[in-house]
Amino acid sequence: MQEKNYSFILPEGLIETIQSTLKGKGQFKYTKRGKLTQDSINLLYKYLYVPNYLLESKIDKRDSYKKNGVAINFTLLKDTLSLSSEETKAILNYFIKEGIIELVNQYVYWGFGSKENKSRTYRFTEEWDNKKVYNHECPNDSTFIKKRLIEKNCSKKQKTSKSLTSIANDDIVNYQMKMFEESVGVHQTVHDYFSSMKEEVRFDVNHFYLHSILKKENKFKIARPVKDSRLYSPLTSIKRELRQYLTLDGKQLIGLDVVGCQLLLSAIAVENYFKSNYKGVELPDDMIEYKQISEAGLLYEKLAEQEGKTSMLQKDRSKYKQRLYKLFFFSKNSKRPNKLQQAFKALFPSVFDMIVEIKTNHNYNEWAKIMQEVESVLMLDSVSKKLIERGIKFLNLHDGIYFSTLEDLKVGEEILINTFKENGGVNVKTKIEQYEEPTEFKEEETDSNVTKFESKTNIKLEKHYFKLGDTYFNVKKLTRKTDAKGSKSKKLSMKQFIKLYEQKKAVEQGIDEQTIEYKETKITNMIEYSSMVFKSRWIYQQFIEIEKLTGIQLEPSKIDIYNEYDFNDEWAFRFGGEYSSSIRNKHTNMFVSYGGYKQYPIEEFVPDIISLIKEEQLLIQSVAAK
Incomplete structure (x- = not known):
């Protein structure tokens, strides 16, 4: 029987980068035929183990990866690689120094007290995080791959002693594993997409499970870590918009959800706690x-x-x-x-x-x-087990269930409603999610952050990430990172992201920076428009929006040091910040505030401003009414 190869999932270009760098440092040795020696092959795959581990964690725990990175315990890594502390540090330092991975958190404890639970967390840098990935088959003759990974993984499966809880958990885990191995497939459009690739397949990391299901590689991680925990599977890891491309027995998935499930779970949980701790009350x-x-x-x-x-x-x-x-x-x-x-x-x-x-x-x-725990007891230990007993095929997704037919869904709906009523004491409403038949597999949907950024900056992005000067900007994730040593990716709000982008753009264009004080925070935020530098983005946006909405060509030079613009001898408009803009009568010094850019969108109040300018009495009456 032919031994199945062990494979890594890697970013494209990584192997070439490592070989080139380490060859120059003399760390790789070659045979007379120009091939890597056995020791060098082992060393190469020890290096590759780290990015492979990061990618596997990113695929299975996407949200955790984005927020906290991936925990790597130094002692466990050292033991897995069979290296000394200095050699293990050299590998991690190499990836950081070369800008491939970055340190997210110094120390994170995944338990209480013990040294083995102390870990640092890492993730890929902006540049490498956006690269396409591929499955790389590792050589079986590598002693590191064979002895430390393949044999180690096989030995993990030889445990025979199991508690009743473990056996109960295995029933659900084994059933879901069977579904993914035998009944879950992908839509024809996904097959056509990957089949059209002539060279070795490179794909977005988010498409890993689609590709794995298509190729029947069965690289599935399905687990219920502890008693009463959630069940994790490819369906829980895959992006929501990609679920439409999964099939069960050749049919698109049909979802069944509990409306407002989290609030119902909270009601059950708080009532259970009260009854347990305040008996007789x-x-x-x-x-x-x-x-x-x-x-x-x-x-x-x-x-x-x-x-x-x-x-x-x-x-x-x-x-x-x-x-x-x-x-x-x-x-x-x-x-x-x-x-x-x-x-x-x-x-x-x-x-x-x-x-x-x-x-x-x-x-x-x-x-x-x-x-x-309440969710898991209801959805996994009760609803799912009853569905298995009825012989109905389904896939779990936390507080939802997916079926292949409406007939199966109706049975599942009845079981679910009765379970919540009998075991949770609540009446539930359900909703059904059905997907339209895809006409093509889209590699990447337009991200809402990208759409907002393009709208607010009036630029069209070729990719959702770019470099400006020494700074990387990722619009989809709203993060930025500089080339400076020790710099880390920083998550920002859309407001902060655009501010820093415009600041950097102004610097690159050679515009003099001016620093203004706003709410006790120094903000550098200069914008050039019609040969004039505005003090803030809010003033700039209100200015051009008024021009667009009124058809009036405004003159930037008329804005005074108080950010007021003279419309005529009678009226002035004061450009405020995010929360304060107003129209002022210069003779009476009376004004009406329009709430500002955020509280009252400019496209709504600009027509009112123009109306007030034309109808002076309306303004006076409004102020008098106040």
């Missing part, structure tokens, strides 16, 4: 109301109304939902509650106190773990 009225409002799907509306953020909810519901998780559910306890926490406590004081108590008695992330 009746449930508080507000805790009952919390569950009822969560069942009705109206919690966000109630909370936004109490907080005075209804307009925010209406504008972007998803953003407001994330705000609840970020500012309360999954944040550390604070002595001074923020506005959202104050609103939550005013509506549901008992629920608020229970969540705070849980985070106080354990760790602030304990509340998130408890919610996941």
Whole structure:
């Protein structure tokens, strides 16, 4: 029987870069026929082990990779590579010095106390993070590959002693593994896309599992790490927009989700905690109301109304939902509650106190773990097992399930609704997600950050990343990094990203920088327009927007030191910052504020400004009314 090759997933051009660099340093030795010696081959693959490990982690834990990087424990790495501490440090230092990887965090503990749990975290630099990847078959005659990786992996599978919990977890894991090995495929458009590549296939790292499923390589990592944890599979790792290209028994996936599932899970979790710790005490009225409002799907509306953020909810519901998780559910306890926490406590004081108590008695992330445990017990230990017993094929995705037919989905829906009612005590509503038939496989969808950046800067990007001077900008991730030694990628808001881009652009164009003080923070942010340098991007944007909306050709030289523009002898417009712009009557010195660029979009208030200029009495009446 032919031995199956072990393979690494690597960025294109990496092997050539390592060979070129280390050959110049005399670290690689060659035979008379010009081939690497066995020791040099082993050394090369010990180097390649690190980027392969980073990419595997990036594929399986995309969000964690972006936020925290990948934890590499030095002692474990040294043992895996069978190298001394100095030799292992040399490999890590090489990748950092050559600008291939970067250090994200100095020390991270994945447990309590022991030295083995202490790790540094790394990820690829901007330049290498955006390269396409490929599967590289490793030579079986390499002693490092054979003894340290292949045989080590095989020995891991020889464990026979398992607890009842482990066996129960294996039922779900083995079932999902069987689905991916035997029943999961890809859409014909994906097959056509990869088949059209004449050379060795290079693909976006996000497409790794699509390519692996297509080639039946079975490089799947499916795991449920501990009891009551979530199950992780290619479906949980793959990007949402790529799910439409997966098939189950040759048919596109059909998704079944619980509406407002996280809030329902929180209602179940807080009630369970209360009953366990306050036995014999009746449930508080507000805790009952919390569950009822969560069942009705109206919690966000109630909370936004109490907080005075209804307009925010209406504008972007998803953003407001994330705000609840970020500012309360999954944040550390604070002595001074923020506005959202104050609103939550005013509506549901008992629920608020229970969540705070849980985070106080354990760790602030304990509340998130408890919610996941409730989800896993319901979705995996109950719903999934009942579906297996009924002989229905499905794929798990945390609080959702995917099927191949509507008939199977209806059975699953009935099981799910009954399970939440019987085991969780809540009534749930469900929603079905069906995909349109793809006509082609698109390598990369247009990213919302790219669209916003292009719109605000009036430029068209060839790629979502670029270099300006000594600085790398990644528009999709909203990060920037300089060539300076020790520089790290820094996550920014869109506002900060554009500010730094424009600042750097101005410097590269040779425009003199001016530093202005704004809210006790020095901001360097110069923009050139019509041979004039504006003090801020907000003034610049309001200026050109007024020109566009009114058809009036404005003269930049008319803006005075107070950022006022004289429309005529009677009226002046004051260009404010993000939150303050106004129209002023120069004779009476009365003015009306229009809230600023952020609070009141300029495209809405510019027509009003022009109207007020033409109708003087309207302005006077407005001010008098105030």
